Amino acid sequence: MINNEQIQALTDILSKFTSVIGKRLPDDVTDKLKELRDKEENYLSKVVYNSMFENLEQAIKLDRPACQDTGVINYFLKAGSNFPYLAQLKDVLVEAVKIATIDSPLRHNAVQIFDEVNTGNNTGERAPFIHWEIVDDSDGIEVEVYMAGGGCSLPGRAITLMPSAGYEGVVKYVFDTMVDWGINACPPLLVGVGIAGSVENAALLSKKAILRPIGTSHPNPKGAEVERVLEKGLNELGLGPQGLSGNFSVMGVHIESAARHPSTISVAINVGCWAHRRGTIRIKGDMSYEIISHKGITL
């Protein structure tokens, strides 16, 4: 039996949570930005950081999206197989986006391919984009909202290298991308690197990498070490806030990986801008919920 009241409650939770994500950064990102701000020294870095923090304050005070580009909405779902509304969830998410577009308000960011028409409500062909994973047999679901803005989507790219290029090729690809494209993507950036055997696997992993909380590491100690040396090296580039030069370039480097084919090493990069708008909420079958990414907010 479908319980319409419960579906209404689910829609309400998800539309409100989607709105909030555009207005407030998650706690780990805010903490990291404060840390980096205090370590920057030059005049332009200070001008930019002052604007960033004033902006975050104003966004909360005026209840408005912190950045005008509220992105194409992506949902990453980790569902229990007994969550009672699995079959309805896609329609619920589409509805939640339509409501958030008006209530928040969100910018109209869904342009239909070929027809080149902006739908005006952030829904359209495969929009919002939904990634599914069934993770256990619980009756709950974890929903990760990510607003993929244009500026930080622009550097995203992927390539398949030959094994002769080695992991050295991966390192070079990351640095080339960051210098050529990273400076325009609103640094300090959270850099996601996916390593796998084909581009689409690597690309998905590179996006999942920037959904990981800042400060977490790759489970393999070698992977964690590569994350650490890449972060140190990228910071030595000294892109600074907005690429205007400074002591830091990144909020972190996260790598996600999948076993590769013996003949290929695919690498993909996705970056999150300093206004890294993502959020995690866990909802149970009875519609009780817990917000993981942002402390002290209610919907």
Place this chain on the structure above:
Amino acid sequence: MKKILKTPIKNEDIADIRIGDVIYLDGHIITCRDVAHRRLIERGMELPIDLRGLAIFHAGPIVKKDGDKYTMISIGPTTSMRMEKFEKEFIEQTGVKLVVGKGGMGAKTAQACKEQKALHCVFPGGCAVLAATEVEEIEGVEWTELGMPESLWISRVKEFGPLIVSIDTEGNNLFENNKKIFNERKDRIVEEISKHVRFIK
């Protein structure tokens, strides 16, 4: 003291401003991004606004309609480099004096800034509510058929900024200078890291 430019901007107002300077704007700024540039330059369509002496903003805002009036909710810069293909001719044809966006622009825009006397400035990216609070009024909108982000929004602004000058009227280019430094550092760093990632043995 804050350096504040007022529209219409004259050549002498910006002659002494150099890359790395922080300035502010009073007057009129019009959002103008991908499709508006393409329409003027590639399709030869006339812009519905005379931009001589004014400022354009590479931006696609969130705007709320209240009755007949519009309210600026959130308006931050978008990546200026996307307009590089068209900006030189755009500056030549329109006489615009201030181009505001984020990130750098390339050699052709720098050439136009030098020849036509114009500036490219960065408004700190992502600071869209800050920018919206500096908009006194939306005075009009054109080409609304392009949708909310691509429409030409005409705003009257007060102390709009900080605007960090990235290309000046001598054609100096802050981001290109920075990029050279970043690239020089890059090769040395990549070489060093490569020693630590030789996992294929």
